Amino acid sequence: MEQFEFIKKNFGFGCMRLPMKDGNVDLEETNRMVDYFLAHGFNYFDTAHGYIQGKSELALKECLTKRYPRDSYILTDKLTTSFFNKEEEIRPLFESQLEACGVDYFDFYLMHAQNSKHFEKYKKCRAYETAFELKKEGKIRHVGISFHDKAAVLDQILTEYPEIEIVQIQFNYLDYESASVESRKVYEVCVKHDKPAIIMEPVKGGNLVRLPQDAQTIIDGLHGGSNASYAIRFAASFPYNRVVLSGMSNLEQMKDNVSFMENFIPLNETEKDALKKICGVFNSMNMIPCTSCRYCIEESSCPKKILIPDMFSNFNTKKTFGDWNADYYYGNVLTLSNGKASDCIRCGKCERVCPQHLPIRDLLVTVAGEFEK
Numbered sequence: 001m002e003q004f005e006f007i008k009k010n011f012g013f014g015c016m017r018l019p020m021k022d023g024n025v026d027l028e029e030t031n032r033m034v035d036y037f038l039a040h041g042f043n044y045f046d047t048a049h050g051y052i053q054g055k056s057e058l059a060l061k062e063c064l065t066k067r068y069p070r071d072s073y074i075l076t077d078k079l080t081t082s083f084f085n086k087e088e089e090i091r092p093l094f095e096s097q098l099e100a101c102g103v104d105y106f107d108f109y110l111m112h113a114q115n116s117k118h119f120e121k122y123k124k125c126r127a128y129e130t131a132f133e134l135k136k137e138g139k140i141r142h143v144g145i146s147f148h149d150k151a152a153v154l155d156q157i158l159t160e161y162p163e164i165e166i167v168q169i170q171f172n173y174l175d176y177e178s179a180s181v182e183s184r185k186v187y188e189v190c191v192k193h194d195k196p197a198i199i200m201e202p203v204k205g206g207n208l209v210r211l212p213q214d215a216q217t218i219i220d221g222l223h224g225g226s227n228a229s230y231a232i233r234f235a236a237s238f239p240y241n242r243v244v245l246s247g248m249s250n251l252e253q254m255k256d257n258v259s260f261m262e263n264f265i266p267l268n269e270t271e272k273d274a275l276k277k278i279c280g281v282f283n284s285m286n287m288i289p290c291t292s293c294r295y296c297i298e299e300s301s302c303p304k305k306i307l308i309p310d311m312f313s314n315f316n317t318k319k320t321f322g323d324w325n326a327d328y329y330y331g332n333v334l335t336l337s338n339g340k341a342s343d344c345i346r347c348g349k350c351e352r353v354c355p356q357h358l359p360i361r362d363l364l365v366t367v368a369g370e371f372e373k
Helices: 027-039 051-065 087-101 116-124 127-136 151-160 183-192 213-220 227-236 251-261 269-283 308-321 325-334 349-353 360-371
Strands: 011-014 044-046 074-079 106-114 140-147 166-170 197-200 241-246
Touching: 011 027, 011 251, 027 051, 027 251, 044 241, 051 074, 051 087, 074 087, 087 106, 087 127, 106 116, 106 127, 106 151, 106 166, 116 127, 116 151, 127 140, 140 151, 140 197, 151 166, 151 183, 166 183, 213 227, 213 269, 227 241, 227 251, 227 269, 241 251, 308 325, 308 360, 325 360, 349 360
Parallel strands: 011 044, 011 241, 044 074, 074 106, 106 140, 140 166, 166 197, 197 241
Antiparallel strands: none
């Protein structure tokens, strides 16, 4: 396995959930986060063209690439399926991404959100071949993929394109044995093909930070460390997981993450057993395993403008904490200018882009039953 030694540590800054202020990225807070991250010896940054409606790349230009020499950071960007439909559109898109980020090359360029359907489109449009050509031209250092599907599909992709150098996968202790995400099986395919992994969603969109009380009691019994620390250290404890990304939204989160990743210590057996018990708590609660990636509303263009991830998060909050304010929030915030869960026309657009393969249409029926009594 190539270790990519120029990546200084096994922890990366995921720029999908940057701090926001008045609808835009809070550049002052992001500057502080970038400075702190680099000052503590980390150098890996991850973005994509569609993150924060196109604002993530631009924020990195202002907060990172304009302010630091090019050899002081590693920058990863992605080719996202919703921004091209034919081969000749890929290079202009790629060049616009370089310009948006303010760089001449990307250290890693990933074929974004690969699944069986997207993979066929990328092959038809010769996206992989174009990326390999850009690598030969020096505009990409390493070509990889980000992946959201079953292990068998990853095995197919890596078999057809052995030139792929790295794979970004969803991996956390709650999804490790998940029948839908297959974190363990997907990881094992990376090992089989000797491909290092970049880890996304180690805290599952914050779900492993905001724990149910029974699960929180288990964590508290370990006597030390934040909820996020156990989730991120779990992912970082596997030898093929080269970088664990965290989508940090403020400097406080950054400081917490850096505190336990600067001198990383793998989980011990007591900690591993505690996380297994927490999985049991979650599995008994019928929580909706949404990570709030927002693909369902940003890429599928819900015809009823239903705030799907917000509704799922609100549902989980009520189930987890018995928070009756969730009812008020549903009726007076989430549905004030947007559709109700019961407005779903079951077109299925959201399900086709969901990385978690959630039965969103059926889950909206459950949400409607909870909040629209």
